[in-house]
Amino acid sequence: MSDEFDYFDDPRIGRLLDLVLQLNTEVHVVNQRLRATEALLVRHGVLTDGELDHFTPSAQEQRVLDDQREAVAGRLAAILAESGPAEHPLREQWTARLTERAG
Template identity: 50%
Template sequence: MSKEFDFFGNEQISKLFDLVLELGMDLHVASTRIRALEMMLVRSGKLNNGELDGFIPTADEKQVLDKNRDEFMARLMRIITEVGPAEHPLREQWDQALVKRSRS
C-alpha cells in the first residue's frame, strides 16, 4: 500500500477502512435503487405497498440470489486479502477474476 493511501499508518486498518467504504457505497446504491423500484411499482399498481416484505423466492430464484451474495462476498474478501498497492487493480488478481467470470 502506498503511503498516499495509508491513512492510518497500519495496513490492516487501512484495508478494513477500504472494506467499510466499499460496503457503505454498495449499501447506499442498492438501498436507493430498491426503494425507488418499489415506489415505481407501487405507483404503477404492479405491487401493493409493503408486499415486497412477504417475498419468498422459488428454488431457481434462491439460486440466483445465493450466487449474487457469494460473488459480493468474494469481492469484499478480495479487498482484505489483496497484496500490493491498493490504488490500482492488481494484475494477477484482475486476470483471475476475469477468468472466473468468463467461466460463469
C-alpha cells in the first residue's frame, strides 16, 4: 500500500474524508439533475412550480426509492471498509458510474 497520499496519521481519517467527498459528489449530481428535470417539467407544463414538494410515492415508487438509498449507502460503506491505496479509492466503480451516466 502506497503512503504517498496518506495525509493523516490514521488511515481511517482519510477514508472518512473520502466518504465526505463521495457524499458531496452524490449530492451535487442529484441536485443538478433534479433541478434541471423539475425546470423542464415546469417549462413544458407537466408540473406546476413547487408540485414536487407535495409528492407522495406509490408503494412501487417507494420500493425503488428505498433500493436507490440502499445502493448509495452500500457505496459509501465500501469507502469506509476498503483497504486499497488511498490514491484511487473505488476507482473502478467510479469510472464505471461516470461511463454509465455519460451513456
